[in-house]
Amino acid sequence: MCSTFTNCMPAIDTVNTTRILGNNAFTFNNYVTKVIYPSSKVKWRPNAIILVPLTSYHYGLLASPLIHFPINAPLIFTNANYLLQETFNEIIRLSPTGKNVPAKILIVGPVSQIIEWQLLNAGLSAIRITGNDPIHAASEAMEFRYEMTPESREGRENIMIVSANDYKECIPASYYSAHMGVPILFTYRDELPWVTKEKLIKYNDKNVFIIGGEQTISNHVLNEIGHIVKANVDRIGGNTSYEVAVNFSKYYSQESMFGWNINTKGGWAFCFGTSNNWTYNLAACTFAHLGKHSPLLYTEPFIIPKETSNYILSVKPVENHPPKPEFMHGFVLGGFYQIPSDMQIQLEEMLNV
Numbered sequence: 001m002c003s004t005f006t007n008c009m010p011a012i013d014t015v016n017t018t019r020i021l022g023n024n025a026f027t028f029n030n031y032v033t034k035v036i037y038p039s040s041k042v043k044w045r046p047n048a049i050i051l052v053p054l055t056s057y058h059y060g061l062l063a064s065p066l067i068h069f070p071i072n073a074p075l076i077f078t079n080a081n082y083l084l085q086e087t088f089n090e091i092i093r094l095s096p097t098g099k100n101v102p103a104k105i106l107i108v109g110p111v112s113q114i115i116e117w118q119l120l121n122a123g124l125s126a127i128r129i130t131g132n133d134p135i136h137a138a139s140e141a142m143e144f145r146y147e148m149t150p151e152s153r154e155g156r157e158n159i160m161i162v163s164a165n166d167y168k169e170c171i172p173a174s175y176y177s178a179h180m181g182v183p184i185l186f187t188y189r190d191e192l193p194w195v196t197k198e199k200l201i202k203y204n205d206k207n208v209f210i211i212g213g214e215q216t217i218s219n220h221v222l223n224e225i226g227h228i229v230k231a232n233v234d235r236i237g238g239n240t241s242y243e244v245a246v247n248f249s250k251y252y253s254q255e256s257m258f259g260w261n262i263n264t265k266g267g268w269a270f271c272f273g274t275s276n277n278w279t280y281n282l283a284a285c286t287f288a289h290l291g292k293h294s295p296l297l298y299t300e301p302f303i304i305p306k307e308t309s310n311y312i313l314s315v316k317p318v319e320n321h322p323p324k325p326e327f328m329h330g331f332v333l334g335g336f337y338q339i340p341s342d343m344q345i346q347l348e349e350m351l352n353v
Helices: 002-008 026-036 057-069 085-094 113-121 135-147 151-156 171-180 196-204 217-230 241-250 278-288 306-317 341-350
Strands: 011-013 017-020 049-053 075-078 106-107 125-127 158-163 186-187 207-211 234-236 270-274 296-299 329-333
Touching: 002 085, 017 026, 017 049, 017 341, 026 075, 026 085, 026 278, 049 085, 049 306, 057 075, 057 106, 057 135, 057 171, 057 186, 057 278, 075 085, 075 278, 075 341, 085 113, 106 135, 113 234, 125 135, 135 186, 151 158, 158 196, 171 186, 171 217, 171 241, 171 278, 171 296, 186 196, 196 217, 207 217, 217 234, 217 329, 234 241, 241 296, 270 278, 278 296, 278 329, 306 341
Parallel strands: 017 329, 049 075, 049 106, 106 125, 158 186, 158 207, 207 234, 270 296, 270 329
Antiparallel strands: 011 017
16 A cells, blocks of 8 residues: 555655655655645746756755745756656646746756757746856856845855765755755865855855864865955854754854754754755755745664754653644655655654644
């Protein structure tokens, strides 16, 4: 029965968790957009679609700021050289409006011209936001984001710097970018790329937040940024990727209004993904844009890291009799091969008030 169910439905629920299914990154991605945009008639129908190649984590990450309003566009992965039929079908189902955007399809990164022609032949307009490499592409995406000014103050006044070499600590940044439209730029551990430095010089009145511990972005780079930028510079770090994700969820800067600031007992929602599965975690960052506005926390296939469980228990509402809002919720990112059913049950028990 379970296999029949998973073949026809994009999600499986317990009382406090929603598992997003999908036996590969493309199907999972399409199930995410089906859950968020269940019909082309919903009021929050997307204005555009962001199409990125599934070649490395960089392009989905740097494109995540474009998800936020006024663009309102989900992230959709494609093979760089051809468009799968299921992906094409989902783009047609989503039927982007084209409102507030220069084109209905925003192609970010090295995607084949054949794919663009296929979309144009289907009656969809398209533009490219590209670059010779991810560091240049991030620079171009930043300029596009500022042209399509984010509706949030957070998106207009802040920049995030993430690792160009290690995805585990920087994927949570995509969720906040989707939530608020904050641009993302890349750095190496011990060297700030010239392209990134140019952008920081140009926009030196922005607050800058380095996402990741010293093991991924050194204090040398942090100090260099501090000498360039006139505004606030801070690090959201940790000793592990689990800790970085938790610290990001906790973080708030009163001065810049930057951060999730999830520190009180209340009815919060989170996405739970395994730390080594950047494709699913990035595909789901649209959950931070609409609905429950959920940040990413890490779990593992056979254990909930103590950093994650301790944090969840610290913000869980006080038990009421009979049960009444506020309630917690978790989106479980992936099928049973990624996160077994026992782990979904453990997350249910942890989230249950």
